[in-house]
Amino acid sequence: MNWQALIPLIIMLIVMFGIGLWASRYVRTSTDFLQDYFLGGRSLGGFILAMTMTATYGSASSFIGGPGVAYTQGLGWVLLAMSQVATGYFVLMILGKKFAIITRRYQAVTLVDYLKERYQSKWVVLLASFSIIIFLFSAMAAQWIGGGRLIESLTGLSYTSALFIFAVSVLIYVVIGGFRAVALTDAIQGSIMFIGTLILLIAVIIAGGGISNIIQDLNAENPNLITPFGAEGNLTPAYVSSFWILVGVGVIALPQIAVRAMSYKNSKSMHRAIIIGTIVVGFIMLNMHLIGVFARPILPGIEVGDKVMPLIALETMPAWLAGTVLAAPMAAIMSTVDSLLLLVSSTVVKDVYLNYVQPKASHKKIKQISIGITALLGIIVFLFALDPPNLIIWLNLFAFGGLEAAFIWPIVMGLYWKKGNKYGAFSSMVVGIGSYILMDLLKIQPFGMHVVVFPVILSFFAYVIGSLATNNKMKLPATD
Template sequence: MTNLIPVMGYLLLSLIITRWWSHRQSQKGDRLYGDKAKRFFIGGAFLNGPLLALTLVATYTSASSFIGGPGAAYKMGLGWVWLALIQVPVAILTLGGLGPKFLSQRHGHATLIEWLDARYHSPLLSHIAVVSLVTGFIAMIAVQFIGGARLFSGVSGISYELGLALFVVTVLVYTLTGGFRAVVLTDALQGIVMLLGLLLLFSGILFQAPLPELMATVSHYSPQMLEPHGVSDALGWPMMLSFWVLICFGTMGLPHTLVRLLAVKDSSALKRGMVWGTIICFLMTLLPHLCGVLGRALYPDLSVPDEIMPSLISGIFPPFWAGVLLAAPIAAVMSSVDSMLLQSAVSLIRDGALKKWPSLSSAMQVRLTRMALLLVTLIASYWALDPPEMIVWINLAAFGALQAVFLWPIIAGVFLPSVNGVSALTSMVAGLISYLLLQIAAPFMWHIHPIVPALLLSLLVMLASHLWQNRSKAVTSEC
């Protein structure tokens, strides 16, 4: 338990710092939004370049990146590191592709679904979006809880169940005590801690043995670990190209990253965010996955691959410093789970309950949002009680489901003004149903992730609906 003391001290200190920081800047949100609810939900247009980059990458990197990803690299080798690096251009795609459009269309929306409402005027589309967002986030939150619990138990020696309870309570304290602005500022601090911790861990591994010696040991265990397509060619070109869609191009359809675009300060912040975001994403992707591969040389017989990061931290460093270093992966998990918890709760209240009861006061909206936070946390905690050996696949499956629902309606919403709510709705339904059917019945058919055929079908359905409506209007006008 001794090595939990420094990380709990860090979590308490970061809570105090970020809440103080958020309070100092809260007047900026007051000037933009007059009601308490919007200040809690979005916090104003306050994201500058470095802050935008840190919160974007910190939210995108999660337990999958720091626990599941290194676990997959531990099992499959350098091919998984190469696959993971596909996501490096995320900041360029999101901030450079969608950022200017969102900035020009900003009308004080507090959620992404409010933006979809204003763009498409389709209640059914909004209902499906809310249900998909909350369900997908609950699955992803459960993954974060599993990752956090494994970190606490792996480094400190406590039971998985106690580690889960400790992590869930910590998450609730963080999320319940602040709104979107506080979450973003927490993400920024956690992003800095992540980078420092990863550099220390990677340096600690290299102190155990020179890099060539470590790689030779990995190769001795399995020469295919150093092959570009992984063990047994599991990561061939079809898989690589489909993952380019899943973890790079498709990220433009992830609600928890796009909501940051509603709080960008100006176009200068977008440009600086792209530069800083790409550099930070590269380091946060390369270092943990490379640690997973090198960990095979130090701990070759782990039965659960996801235990490699806790094993490295607790095995290389003395108990106190292992606790200090534990702050880095905990920061990665916290920075994702607080954003998803807040956005799922906000969607339930702002995009659900408020439409049914529009007379809800701002104070009541915030109160109900906190109650929804507790409910989502309880559901995700229940799912996390029986964890799988590798969490990366659950996280990627939820990623794909959200992209199948949101990607084309969002891209059409900013680039194709003639596409209406009917076409966007058909795209959303086709994408979701086809993705779920493929995920259940034929995952990785022909070594292609289900997101690729699902997005292709979703796009074709949207374009066909759009063309059919235009033709119907032309025929009607001729008559």
């Protein structure tokens, strides 16, 4: 066991507990438990908002394999990863003030609350809740497995004990502290990622003898590594560009991102978050993926992508510093898991239980149920992660694309197009998820683009046609 590397990680976990305890004071004394537990009382400032957004984007990022794939593919994959810079400003600018005003007016606490008030349809609510629970639950299980593996490889503990440590640490601060604890820990974890990747990049450049040297080594090994086309030359412009939808503009529709766009205090926080978010996301993405590429000449022949970061850190830095820097990927996984856990729990409690099971639950009852469900979900995920069923892994693979295809138009058009109605929203969700699963199973990739592109286009037409076709039988109160 490598204690020097382990101590910084343990310190980080202790700090997370502290934050959970501190945030739980707000939750205990709160007069509006739901708003406080699931949204932090809409009180986030600019810096925290930017960091919690960034840390959550990390989940979309893990979808593209990060530094491990950059190690194999070269600079072409860094180029692809840079499509994520757009998330830093796009999400908050598009959902922006309109979403903030309208969700406050609806007193919406979750994305589904917003859809419910906007479309006034039970079926939209049930379909939305169902997709969130299924897709995000699977995504979360996959992340727990990753967290368990990371602790396993750092400590030498068995996978089961490693997973147990991971589960207990996440559960404690999410269950007692709610959204405020999640956002604060995200802010710390985002800062660790920011500084950690910078230190590691510098260490790698020094170890490799300077940027020029590294690039020429790559060129000598395989010239494709320094082109935009990937190691085998098969990253086409159309394929790489389609990631602008999957991990760039499309993340606007991810429930865990959208919910953050209703949690901030005022316009000033939002403005600051746009600026800080763009800088931080761009910087982390560039550094993190460059580390992967630059690691190649220094440590050739790593076969498992996930091991690139830990190995290169231990190779280029003293153990205690490597441990501190390695808290970064750990932080990334934890901050994804905590926000997903809270989101699934809010969907179960707020969108399903309070809407359809027991609308008149008392304040105290809601509180018990929320905390209970969050804990229960955590335990279920733990059991799944111990011995992951194939279905979970399969669902996780298209969790993000599926949610994007389902929600992008009901959210965006719901805000900006008055004629959009429940029929449009419902057909858009069905067409989006349906065509995504179908095209994924049949491996249809028009023009060599990622599977997500076409379903997003199809669901747009479904939304417009569905809304227009039923226009004259709808007399809904418009949004403004």
